Amino acid sequence: MxxxxxxxxxxxxxxxxxxxxxxxxxxxxxxxxxxxxxxxxxxxxxxxxxxxxxxxxxxxxxxxxxxxxxxxxxxxxxxxxxxxxxxxxxxxxxxxxxxxxxxxxxxxxxxxxxxxxxxxxxxxxxxxxxxxxxxxxxxxxxxxxxxxxxxxxxxARWDSLATSRALERILYGYCKIVLLANYLLAHKLQGLSGLTGHIWLDTYLGLLAYGLDLYWQFSGYCDIAIGFALLLGMRIPENFNFPFSARSLPDFWRRWHITVSEWCRDFVFRPMFARSHNYLAASLCGMMVLGLWHELSPRYLAWGLFHGAGLGVVHLWSKHAPWAEKLRTYKAWRVASWFLTLQFVILSFALTSSPTIAEAMSKLAILSGLHF
Structure with missing residues (x-):
């Protein structure tokens, strides 16, 4: 870069x-x-x-x-x-x-x-x-x-305080990319891959490492962009907001790649939902477009449909389950929601980290216990 x-x-x-x-x-x-x-x-x-x-x-x-x-x-x-x-x-x-x-x-x-x-x-x-x-x-x-x-x-006006914040933000970006992603994850922890001797754990840790690298690299570059713009006296929107702390899949997409997911929501999901009044169909369509925006390939199409289906299921649960709202008041349920959301996201990395659908399916089979 x-x-x-x-x-x-x-x-x-x-x-x-x-x-x-x-x-x-x-x-x-x-x-x-x-x-x-x-x-x-x-x-x-x-x-x-x-x-x-x-x-x-x-x-x-x-x-x-x-x-x-x-x-x-x-x-x-x-x-x-x-x-x-x-x-x-x-x-x-x-x-x-x-x-x-x-x-x-x-x-x-x-x-x-x-x-x-x-x-x-x-x-x-x-x-x-x-x-x-x-x-x-x-x-x-x-x-x-x-x-x-x-x-x-x-x-745009010169502001010494804003300049200080901008330089700090740029430094955060360089630390994420150079120290966390390129040094710690890619250099120091690379040798740990495959050393556990357990195929399930090795597969899971590989997907977790892929997600962390993606987050640190991408959010780091966005930090540099935000800091650079602030040096020019201009504020630009945030693109990441601690996505791995999300407690639901819609919450995740309000925190991950925010500006692109908002574009997809405004130009694909909302027009589709306004015409069809079908949340699941609109979610599938919106996430399919988002997947193909990343790459025109079966694996990214599958990734988009995977997240679109997940958003549809969460919406149906929240809308039709009479006890859903009450469950959110319990701390144990909030922790469980966070854990389940994180696992769903990590599973989805199997699709984007694999060069082919067949390899992605193999990883998902291992994680689901269907691989022998």
Missing amino acids: VWLANFGMLFIVVTCVLYWLLPQVWRPWLLTAGGCLLVAHDSWASVLVWAGLIAWLALICGPSWRRHALVQKIGLTGLLIAFATYQYAKAWQGVLPYLGFAFAILKAWHLIAEHGTGAYRQGRMAGSLSYLLFPPTLLVGPVQRYDAFRMEALR
Whole structure:
């Protein structure tokens, strides 16, 4: 990841210094140029893909089209086709991921679905480009809505106290990635894998280690992004909130990958639920989309359906079990709910940590006691 390299550290320092030296009117263009530099530093393939995305947004959002709703639908359909093609190429043709493209698609969806056409007439071109290419969130999010981003950019002021908090947050991120994930988990504890001599325990500990590494790496990069943005006087939303302490599956998804799960809730689950009035179908659809957003493959499709079914079961339990509300008042039940939620999440890692569905099923069979 670029933030761990000398280039990334220098980039953060230079961007922050230039940002506060420039007049406010030029800051969006500095952020846009900084994002372009990161994309160019990644690869020429990333440059071409990003150029195509920006050109499509300029075509859809730039002019004030007469048939506003139709152009919006065409724009969203184009994004969907482009992203599906990208995911297919990445999963089945061995194409390397383009820098931040999965998160850029979500931002582009926001711009088209919520703001539509007429960006040039309304003077939003600089703001839209800086939103799309915002350097702190370019790589791995968090995904912020355009209106919230624009207000933060307008309110940005130098604050020594905020700068202190930003540096502290960046340090937390580096500690999670370098010390906890890369040193403690990957280096010191790697040798413990398979040493227990018990196939069930080895499988379980492997999934637990996978989940911890995923959490420390991803939340660490988000900490750096949040701190970097705060150095620029801008607050961006949290992406993780102690997810492994969740007491239910819906609570877990309010704590894990928050901005992407909120996007999926607003643009997939709610419209689906409004039309079908079927919570289970809406949950399955929403989590299926979330799974395929990560990777266009059977294992991520199965992962999405697994979580979607889990959310549906929890909803039915909470809604129809007459004693469900009363049970929540007991500490023992709250502890049991936390434990069961954690085990469900750890089991789901069998799907995403395995290269094939067959291997994932083998792990689940071992953990369920069906493997002999």
